[in-house]
Amino acid sequence: MTVYKPELLVTASNLEELERLMVAGADAFVVGESRFATRLPGHFSLEQIAQAVELAKQSPRQVRIYAAMNNIMDNTLLDAIPDYVQELARIGVSAVVFGDPAVLMAVRQYAPQLQLHWNAEMTSTNYETANFWGRRGATRFVCARELNMEQIVSMKQHTKLEIQVQVHGMTNIYHSKRSLVQSYMDFKEQTIAEGASSPDAGMYLMEAERPDDRFPIYEDTNGTHIMSPDDLCMIENLHELLEAEIDSLKIEGLLKPIEYNETVVRAYRAAIDAYCSDPATYQFRDEWLESIQAEQQQGRELSYGFFFKEQVY
Amino acid sequence: MSNSATEPKHMLKGKRYRLGRPELLAPAGNLEKLKFAVHYGADAVYIGGQKYGLRSNADNFSFEDMREGVEFAAKYGAKVFVATNIYAHNEDIEGLEDYLRSLEEAGIAAIIAADPVIVETALRVAPKLEVHLSTQQSTLNWQAVKFWKDEGLPRVVLAREASLEEIAEIKAHVDIEIEAFIHGAMCSSFSGRCVLSNHFTDRDSNRGGCCQSCRWKYDLFIDAEQFEDGGEQFTMGSKDLCMIEHLPELIEVGIDSFKIEGRMKSIHYVASVVNAYRQAIDAYFEDPESYVLKPEWLEEIQKAANRPLNTGFFFQTPGSGEHIYEPEDKAAPYDFAGVVLDYEESTGIATVQQRNHFKPGQQVEFVGPGGTFFKQTVGEITDADGNTLDAARHPLQPIRMEVEQPVKPMDMMRKRIGKGQ
Incomplete structure (x- = not known):
């Protein structure tokens, strides 16, 4: 019997953040190049990914580096994929995160040593679909953030694939190929300062009936992204995911300062270590949550996301 | 009919003159709409059943209605497809096999599916049903199209974000039927990549609960300042797609099925839009060389339209002219x-x-x-x-x-x- 050892997975905006979050307790990182990946907190060139792998190797924790290739790929990107995945394999990346079958086929053909993590975000919603991608080479299934706890537990019970669940941070709730902010400015015959719609510029939307919610919005080469108005925070209920033996717990660091992400990683690290040292006597400690609350951006609530919700349709 | 003798001047690299007539595929929210769509010239219609469809608010079809619809359509030589295009949750899986078998027994020609669990289950338990990959899979490249072909799918509905050039390239690389939306409402997001409804109302957009939140009213804040202080709120919706003026390009790029959106739309809408496209397609194939758009086809469409129209992503990424920011007067007089x-x-x-x-x-x-x-x-x-x-x-x-x-x-x-x- 293997001992259950959950992975604490985080993002990093640059090598400095990666080093700091490694020290804070991360087990794995997902980084990537903006050509192939979307909604990452920062761009990592192949060279920087190689440096990240080197840093990971030196860490006492056996940290792993995953490369995000989660774009909705168009024809123009296809030619570059084989070389890129071969390079990723050569420099020692452990896995590729993908949402497009073109990436899966390329990895299987050109870099079969790489593991494959299926992540189509909001459309990854059931265990049979996990098994479908598993039979075609995926080793991990990243659950949609719109699933609830019961569905996630059931997911784990019905598949042999590793299951990854986001436990903290914001989530993407709308992705358009269009440049919506720019279009609106054109419509209003206004110009905005260069960079005003870039990821970290702090632009947000408010829906007319929900004046308390601020929805971050930004544009990049992949279009327009709208993000959740609150930050998922599952630290109080982490034991439920740990009892279900979820393989990977992800902290999304997008649009957050390094200090915030450090605090969050430390808190989850402490909780996971406490649980793993003795699940029977594990108890949630208020100070973990309080440390996060102390750094939480004003106007953004911590929430349970969809973990304890029933949705209708 | 062969048109290969002369090459049109506007032919792009990778384009080819198609020999076959594309299918005109129309939506039908209920049996009556199905009959009108077929009567007015649809080669195929797509409908929703009681489960697994993305329009949980539409009337939708019982199996008995489906059988009647299939029978009616057959008299015109038309086919009936069923949209089973949700992204299923674990609890939706039970009953799926029986449902798909019942569709097969009812004489349905194809399902339109996005979720691999539905794709795979249909191929296994209902082999007479064709499986068409839904636009909800956001397929935009030829290798992904080839992947689905190798899985046993004869047809892919591309993402609405695909341009004419991208479609041409996909057709050049993969021998598969390509279905493209040519008319009707569009998500302003990638279809399927929006959970605004889930966040606003706990209604699951990818299981048919979309409450069109992109068409609600918003304010934009830049540097924590309201972009228009006390100003008007705006919507984020897209204008509706309408390609009636560009049919030759669509035909010549080799799109196999021309799809009209609108299972929630009225009989009048469906019949008028189908009528216009039917006449245009037939006129083209009557004599491609001398084909011209007749103004009355566009008028027909405008009489049924309820939103302003645009050409989506076929020629370029939509900009400010392709969105609806303010409440519009109803277009149709x-x-x-x-x-x-x-x-x-x-x-x-x-x-x-x-x-x-x-x-x-x-x-x-x-x-x-x-x-x-x-x-x-x-x-x-x-x-x-x-x-x-x-x-x-x-x-x-x-x-x-x-x-x-x-x-x-x-x-x-x-x-x-x-x-x-």
Whole structure:
């Protein structure tokens, strides 16, 4: 019997953040190049990914580096994929995160040593679909953030694939190929300062009936992204995911300062270590949550996301 | 029909002149809409069943309705597809096999599916059902298309974000049927990549609960300042797609199925839009060299349109001109008023089933498949027993009236609204 050892997975905006979050307790990182990946907190060139792998190797924790290739790929990107995945394999990346079958086929053909993590975000919603991608080479299934706890537990019970669940941070709730902010400015015959719609510029939307919610919005080469108005925070209920033996717990660091992400990683690290040292006597400690609350951006609530919700349709 | 002798001047690299006629695929929210869509010229219709479809608010079909629909369509040589395009949750899996087998037994030709669990289950348990990959999979490149072909799918519905050039490249690389939306509403996001409804109302957009949150009202804040202080709120919706003016390009790039969106739309909408595209496609194939767009086809569409129109991503990424930011006046100055049930040649009297209020003295027009069309003023109207009426007030009431030209069952009567009523 293997001992259950959950992975604490985080993002990093640059090598400095990666080093700091490694020290804070991360087990794995997902980084990537903006050509192939979307909604990452920062761009990592192949060279920087190689440096990240080197840093990971030196860490006492056996940290792993995953490369995000989660774009909705168009024809123009296809030619570059084989070389890129071969390079990723050569420099020692452990896995590729993908949402497009073109990436899966390329990895299987050109870099079969790489593991494959299926992540189509909001459309990854059931265990049979996990098994479908598993039979075609995926080793991990990243659950949609719109699933609830019961569905996630059931997911784990019905598949042999590793299951990854986001436990903290914001989530993407709308992705358009269009440049919506720019279009609106054109419509209003206004110009905005260069960079005003870039990821970290702090632009947000408010829906007319929900004046308390601020929805971050930004544009990049992949279009327009709208993000959740609150930050998922599952630290109080982490034991439920740990009892279900979820393989990977992800902290999304997008649009957050390094200090915030450090605090969050430390808190989850402490909780996971406490649980793993003795699940029977594990108890949630208020100070973990309080440390996060102390750094939480004003106007953004911590929430349970969809973990304890029933949705209708 | 072969058109290979002359090459059109606007032919792009990778384009080819197609030999086959594309399928015209229309939506049908219920059995009556199915009949009208087929009667007005759809080669195939797609409908929703009681489960697994993305329009949980539409009427949707029982298996009995489906059988009747399939039978009706078969008389015209048309096929019926069922949209099973949700992203299933664990609890949706139970019952899926039986459901797909029932579709097969009802004579459904194909399902339109996005979720691999539905794709794979259909291939396994209902081999007579074709599986078409839904636009909800956001397929935009030829290798992904090839992946699905190798999985056993004869057709892929591309993401609405695909341009004509991208479609040409996909067709050049993979021998598979490509279906593309050519008309109707579009998500302003990648379809399937939006959970605004889930966040606002706990309604799951990818299981049919979308409440069109992109068309709600928003404010934008830059540097924590309202972009327009106390200003107008705006919507994030897209204008509707309309490609009637560009049919030759769509045909020549090799799109196999032209899809019209709108399972929630009215009979009048579906019949009018199908009617226009049917005539345009037929005119093109009659003589591609001398094909010209007839203004009345565009007028037909505009009479049914309820939003401003645009060409989506076919030629370029939509910009400010392709979005709806403010409330718009209803574009169509016409309203559906009735359906012809019967016509007596000897007396020139038609029986028209009331679908909207109308009365003597009003300007109306009659429209039928293939562009038959005339205008007249409503004269005396009576009920079925011959009692004179001052107005047709009751929904579905059969009304007898004199018509100036022969009409046929299932012809539609429209009235002008607003000025001139």
